[in-house]
Amino acid sequence: MLQLYFSPMACSLASRIALMEAGLEARYRQVHLWTKKCIEDDADFCSISPKGAVPVLIMEDGERLTENAAVLQYIADLKPESGLAPPPGDIDRYRLQEWLSFTGTEIHKGFLFPTFWYKDDASLAKPRARITQTLSVPSAHLADREFLVGQRFTIADAHLAWALLLLRPAGVDVAQWPSLSAYLERMQARPAVKEAIAIEAALRKTVTP
Numbered sequence: 001m002l003q004l005y006f007s008p009m010a011c012s013l014a015s016r017i018a019l020m021e022a023g024l025e026a027r028y029r030q031v032h033l034w035t036k037k038c039i040e041d042d043a044d045f046c047s048i049s050p051k052g053a054v055p056v057l058i059m060e061d062g063e064r065l066t067e068n069a070a071v072l073q074y075i076a077d078l079k080p081e082s083g084l085a086p087p088p089g090d091i092d093r094y095r096l097q098e099w100l101s102f103t104g105t106e107i108h109k110g111f112l113f114p115t116f117w118y119k120d121d122a123s124l125a126k127p128r129a130r131i132t133q134t135l136s137v138p139s140a141h142l143a144d145r146e147f148l149v150g151q152r153f154t155i156a157d158a159h160l161a162w163a164l165l166l167l168r169p170a171g172v173d174v175a176q177w178p179s180l181s182a183y184l185e186r187m188q189a190r191p192a193v194k195e196a197i198a199i200e201a202a203l204r205k206t207v208t209p
């Protein structure tokens with residue numbers, strides 16, 4: 001069975017959403033990101049992945065895969081009929097990768113990561129100054145579209161929806177971008193997304209700092 005190393009409400013939530021949208025079963029293994037320990041057996045998470053970061057997906061044959069963009073595409077390609085990723089070679093596949101990269105670098109690493117890991121104002125001044133411009137890009141794109149790529153939900157939406165969810169705890173009110181706010185509501189209304197968030201929000205409450 002597939003195994004996903006995750007931390008509640010961290011970026012690995014996008015992989016849980018993708019697995020649930022695809023109807024794929026997986027064993028979920030919770031990690032404490034500060035201590036780098038696996039919750040269930042206290043194992044050293046860095047021995048699973050030296051990056052010490054989630055997501056880590058263990059494939060059926062034992063291969064390990066890290067990095068959101070790779071893990072999400074692997075999950076989508078396990079169930080092509082789910083439409084979670086356009087087929088390789090289709091221009092929309094590159095559009096999908098464009099969005100995965102944008103969310104992972106500009107929003108996640110450019111803003112969310114420093115906000116949650118570095119608390120001092122000096123370190124946060126530049127990311128805070130830049131986030132408004134960054135978010136104006138998906139905001140304009142989604143003004144007249146339901147999804148980021150094509151006409152259906154893809155892993156790019158799973159990834160962006162996770163990032164938008166974390167904006168509020170990071171001190172940014174998504175309501176200032178009506179198209180993003182409406183998009184996030186639409187994403188959260190999807191049964192698989194709703195269920196994935198409910199599971200992780202409940203687990204998040206049990207995490208000690």
Ligand SMILES: N[C@@H](CCC(=O)N[C@@H](CS)C(=O)NCC(=O)O)C(=O)O
Nearest residue numbers: 010011033052053054055067068104
């Ligand atoms: N480049 C990685 C970044 C993954 C990442 O930063 N994950 C965070 C959770 S949202 C994490 O595990 N951080 C722990 C750490 O960096 O020590 C990816 O896109 O998958």
